[in-house]
Amino acid sequence: MDLPIPQTDPGAACQAMRAEIDKAIARVLTSGRYILGEEVDAFEREFASWLGTDGAVGVASGTDALVLGLKALGVGAGDWVATVSHTAVATVAAIEQTGARPVLVDIDRGYGMDMDHLDATLRLFPVKVVVPVHLYGQPVALDRLQQFTRDRGIAVLEDCSQAHGARFAGRPVGRFGALAAYSLYPTKNLGGIGDGGVIAMDDAGLARTLRALRQYGWDETRSSRQPGYNSRLDEIQAAILRVRLPRLEADNTRRRAIAAAYDAGLVDVPGLALPWRRPETEHVFHQYVVAHPARDMVQTRLRDRGVLTSIHYPCPVHSQPAYRDRVALGPGGLPETERAAATILSLPMFPQMTDPQVSRVIAAVTACCTMA
Numbered sequence: 001m002d003l004p005i006p007q008t009d010p011g012a013a014c015q016a017m018r019a020e021i022d023k024a025i026a027r028v029l030t031s032g033r034y035i036l037g038e039e040v041d042a043f044e045r046e047f048a049s050w051l052g053t054d055g056a057v058g059v060a061s062g063t064d065a066l067v068l069g070l071k072a073l074g075v076g077a078g079d080w081v082a083t084v085s086h087t088a089v090a091t092v093a094a095i096e097q098t099g100a101r102p103v104l105v106d107i108d109r110g111y112g113m114d115m116d117h118l119d120a121t122l123r124l125f126p127v128k129v130v131v132p133v134h135l136y137g138q139p140v141a142l143d144r145l146q147q148f149t150r151d152r153g154i155a156v157l158e159d160c161s162q163a164h165g166a167r168f169a170g171r172p173v174g175r176f177g178a179l180a181a182y183s184l185y186p187t188k189n190l191g192g193i194g195d196g197g198v199i200a201m202d203d204a205g206l207a208r209t210l211r212a213l214r215q216y217g218w219d220e221t222r223s224s225r226q227p228g229y230n231s232r233l234d235e236i237q238a239a240i241l242r243v244r245l246p247r248l249e250a251d252n253t254r255r256r257a258i259a260a261a262y263d264a265g266l267v268d269v270p271g272l273a274l275p276w277r278r279p280e281t282e283h284v285f286h287q288y289v290v291a292h293p294a295r296d297m298v299q300t301r302l303r304d305r306g307v308l309t310s311i312h313y314p315c316p317v318h319s320q321p322a323y324r325d326r327v328a329l330g331p332g333g334l335p336e337t338e339r340a341a342a343t344i345l346s347l348p349m350f351p352q353m354t355d356p357q358v359s360r361v362i363a364a365v366t367a368c369c370t371m372a
Helices: 010-016 018-031 038-051 062-072 089-097 115-124 142-152 204-213 235-266 295-304 335-341 355-371
Strands: 055-059 080-084 101-105 127-130 155-159 179-183 197-201 288-291 344-347
Touching (some): 010 018, 038 055, 038 235, 055 062, 055 204, 062 155, 062 197, 062 204, 080 089, 080 115, 089 101, 115 142, 127 142, 295 344, 295 355
Antiparallel strands (some): 055 197
16 A cells, blocks of 8 residues: 655655765764854855855744844834734744734735735835745745835845745845845755754844844853844754755755646646746745645545645634734735635645655545545
């Protein structure tokens, strides 16, 4: 009997380069330096070179990358920060951790920030920073985002946690705002074997501020010139990420090939909506997200056939008990966000998927949707 196909499989990525990862871990263990040493320094340089920025600062998680990025931009109590509700809760939690208040914007048909709704929201709220989320690996409409924010003097902190390597108009995401935050969680397109994050920038002053913030606000003499945090990327994680970074483009190419196979195989499935592609973008398919009006039934039937799926995300942040009274919504509410939460489904997507596994997924989705 065929084994179930997981929705994602970070272990497969580690096994694919196990010898190199073992060597990298051994190098760290031998060095005797386990926090903010040569591996972190090297990863920061290599990541900045890969992205094309002047600098990068490794931190303990993607959430911390957002928190420290917001703090470096001067966000604090009483400020407003705009983002979306259709995202991992970490995006909104990070805003709250700074003392600022989130105002949430609706999404468009690509599941990214709707720029018309953002424009309307910025007319009503004195927003200091916008945090666009390049969800599922697809960039938001960055040209319009820059137009709206530059005209109003609003900073942009890109949440690139699901979009390592994605491009808009030929330029990589992470190059369109003052700062860019990346998660390095194991399931990401670029992930370690634990938590980790990195912030990218072109501003040397912001880089100095972030290096201080990640370690108690210390200066070169270990004197805290400002309140800071304990948020450091581990040496072992940095060493593993250095192994994986050169493979990222090949992994993203494989993700696109799987997405193309899904596109071709599922185009005529009744009731199934396939992912829409934004013009001028290069999607990296952190997730391949479809929609179906009988989503829950389809998901159950797929599980019975050994195809495991996920819902990213089943409950918008503004509907969750911890946040429903702590966020504001843009004008008219978030109808597209709520509609998506009821219908979306993430199919299996990871670079180590075999062609026979992809074919199994296509056959199972076709059968289950036809029965729905």
